Amino acid sequence: MKKGIALFLALMMMFSLVGCGAEAPAEEPAEAPAEEPAEAPAEEAAYKIGVMTGTVSQGEEEFRAAENMKEKYGDMIVLSTYPDRFMQEQETTITNMMAMASDPDVKAIVMVQAVPGAAAAIGRVREMRDDILFVLGVPGEDPDVIAEYGDVIIQTNDLARGSQIAQQAKDMGAEVLVHYSFPRHMSYEMLAARRDLMKEEAEKIGLVWVEQDAPDPTGDAGVPGTQQFIMEDLPRKVEEYGVNTAFFGTNCSMMEPMIRQTVETGAIFPVQCCPSPYHALPAALGIAVPEDKAGDLDYILSEIDSKVDEAGMDGRVASWSVPVNMMYVEAGVDYAIEYLEGNTNGKADAEVLTTIMERVADGEIVLGNYGNYDHYFLYLGAAVEF
Structure with missing residues (x-):
């Protein structure tokens, strides 16, 4: 079954590269106590968060969500994309991620979708830096491989x-x-x-x-x-x-x-x-x-x-109730903030992640784990009837 899951996740990543949405609504930064998850950090944050998505032609939902995070949090967010022909141009993915990581203020990178080449890119980054938190959505590589590289991984629980x-x-x-x-x-x-x-x-x-x-x-x-x-x-x-x-x-x-x-x-x-x-x-x-x-x-x-x-x-x-890829970008950024602000129990805090995702989804969600990995999460969304 694990082998089947690995094959399916890789195939579903390929099928999901269709832009179904556009720009998500931006929110004004709000001052909030540090213990409240998913709120804007202090104005002068001592860190930056990189967000890597597909281009608008390949993954508009996540691309627009990344733009909204930039609008919400300002210069704290550093944007980048992976190439449309990511299978043939994995070196470009690596180069683009290395460019973000070359900024010493970047302390977390959120990648949605984590297309093939993500593991190699993270591996290269870790050769020069081991202080970056990697939050990955929609992994497109073998789950047991990408699990070695991502700190927090989120995938739709299609089986459930x-x-x-x-x-x-x-x-x-x-x-x-x-x-x-x-x-x-x-x-x-x-x-x-x-x-x-x-x-x-x-x-x-x-x-x-x-x-x-x-x-x-x-x-x-x-x-x-x-x-x-x-x-x-x-x-x-x-x-x-x-x-x-x-x-x-x-x-x-x-x-x-x-x-x-x-x-x-x-x-x-x-x-x-x-x-x-x-x-x-x-x-x-x-x-x-x-x-x-x-x-x-x-x-x-x-x-x-x-x-x-x-x-x-x-x-x-x-x-x-919410597009999953936009959810992964927004929840990924807000989770990274909570981690960098010291509000999580380690790198993979399921309770904090669930709270953030339920806020984004505006409803109850189910968050399980893939295999025995406590940092690889399978997400089942909330339905909305019209």
């Missing part, structure tokens, strides 16, 4: 989502749960394991389980073929099983047509394959985001809620 998705569908009134995928995805051990856990939980709580093959978007028909199939098949499923049918798909290209048809037919949409209010929901619901509201999470959530209500779908569309 299996039972969570089934229960979410049930809570929203579903009687049937349809799982769309294709053989290539089901050949991935962890995607198959998540499907099996979803099926097991669905049957346990009384949902009718329906498994439906769809065209692979990498096949001859491409993404259009996959999307056309969802557009045509979902209404057939609703006609067959009724409006209390919930739909889940394993591929990002399925999400927009799935949401559109769910709303059109009055069915149930419990969550995206990659949970985020920005992922497919605004496009599927026809939400035009003004430039001054780009990345304003409260605005997006409010607009989604309004559109869902207008469609008479109150309580039948859901997602997670």
Whole structure:
């Protein structure tokens, strides 16, 4: 299973490099007692925090989140990016991280996504400095390898989502749960394991389980073929099983047509394959985001809620309350502040990290561990129903 998890995490990192969001809302620095986590430090902080993300073309959510941390904390935040072709240009990733670490005031580096090359870059930095805290989100290398380099590592707990998705569908009134995928995805051990856990939980709580093959978007028909199939098949499923049918798909290209048809037919949409209010929901619901509201999470959530209500779908569309990659950037920076201010119990303090992440998510979360590592955290987000 550990080998499967390692393969899945690496594959999911590759799938997740799609920009789904924009600039997150900035907050004004606030004076706060040191013991309160996730607040701005004193104005003249004796340290800096480096933040490395993908470019806006490859990972807009985390890129904008990094910009917001810069706006919130000012010169204390040092920004950098890894190259779009990170697999072929790992030396550039190393060079960029070394450049941040060359500033002796940089005492922590937050990297989201921790793409291949992160371990080598951290290794090079540690050859010249051992005083930097590394907070890594969405690791793209073998978990047992990256665990040797990161001080705090955060990854979405995709396996545990299996039972969570089934229960979410049930809570929203579903009687049937349809799982769309294709053989290539089901050949991935962890995607198959998540499907099996979803099926097991669905049957346990009384949902009718329906498994439906769809065209692979990498096949001859491409993404259009996959999307056309969802557009045509979902209404057939609703006609067959009724409006209390919930739909889940394993591929990002399925999400927009799935949401559109769910709303059109009055069915149930419990969550995206990659949970985020920005992922497919605004496009599927026809939400035009003004430039001054780009990345304003409260605005997006409010607009989604309004559109869902207008469609008479109150309580039948859901997602997670915050985009995970934006969460990892913001929580990573705030955790680094707490560590550098001396407010954590060692480098990996699960209690402090949970408090910060729950504040960012504005709700309860579940934080577990990968394997026997007490610094490698698996995150299960909080659902929000519209």
